[in-house]
Amino acid sequence: MSQWFMITLVGKDQTGIVAKITTALFDNNCNLGEASMLRLGGNFTVMLMVSYDGKVQNLTTFLQPISDSLQLQLHIDAIDGQLHHHQQPNxxxxxxxxxxxxxxxxxxxxxxxxxxxxxxxxxxxxxxxxxxxxxxxxxxxxxxxxxxxxxxxxxxxxxxxxxxxxxxxxxxx
Amino acid sequence: MAVLDLLIYPDSRLKTISSPVESFDKKLLDFITDLEDTIAAAPGSVGIAAPQVGEFKRIVIVDVSTKANIKHHGHLRLINPEIVHWKGFAVGREGCMSVPDYIGNVVRAKNIKLLAMDEYGIQHEYEMTGYEARAVQHEIDHLEGMLFLDRLVSRRHDLLQRENRHLS
Incomplete structure (x- = not known):
């Protein structure tokens, strides 16, 4: 059964980070949820909700070689998060x-x-x-x-x- | 008297351009009543356009009178509405019954001049501002097959962006 994970990636900005990471996730049957990706101080930062039928270790196994090749720090947590839990600012x-x-x-x-x-x-x-x-x-x-x-x-x-x-x-x- | 089923994104029928109303008859009045029943069944909603229920006619209901301290024209039945003048612009947050669980930032004119007929075919002119002007612009977009998703800007968006590149 799928569960949600929060994937965090930080490292020096370069072309192709999002493409390479999301292609690896797609190839390994992950479904993307909400995300924030932006450049801060020359770094590229990714906070990405991913639904996946497996464990943190499995995600790490296929993501770590890609994050290493892009010189990104990778961190993955299993989370309680769900989609459709938006709150509206006033x-x-x-x-x-x-x-x-x-x-x-x-x-x-x-x-x-x-x-x-x-x-x-x-x-x-x-x-x-x-x-x-x-x-x-x-x-x-x-x-x-x-x-x-x-x-x-x-x-x-x-x-x-x-x-x-x-x-x-x-x-x- | 009926609450009508809404078309929900990504239903492609929401891209349909609606036709002008030509017959101001009982059928039109009955349909308007159904539209009003439909909006009444959606608490908090201040407008609806006929194409949202699969009727591709240029009919819009807008009523922002529940909002405190704003200028408005009360309950409006707008037939064949046409914006003839725009002034100023502002970013604001919008949601839509046809696009559940999503709120986005959209740039709209602050002030508009609107020509529209009532349900009896009599032409009226309105000067609208702020919240009501935004609601009317959102609903008229539906008549052109446009959703607010087509106009989203991010918070980080340059408000004075010079050029939009549209992919087709």
Missing amino acids: LRIRVHGADRTGIVAQVTTALAEVGFNILDLESDVGGTDNKPFYVVDIEGIATNGIEPVETAMQGLLGNEIEIKLEPIETVMM
């Missing part, structure tokens, strides 16, 4: 400011304290080496409403960061 929080340590820690700690559940966080560093700036884009669920989040974020202003809240609406047709 609030987006955009933060930007001069780059310094602790921005994400401060913002997300304040968010956690008011029950904000992060579904997606993207961050990047722009600017120059002399004057870098940091940008964070967070989507999630304000489980206790938007007002407590607003209050919590207002408490962080003055730390040389800009914070903007934007309710997320979903038009259901």
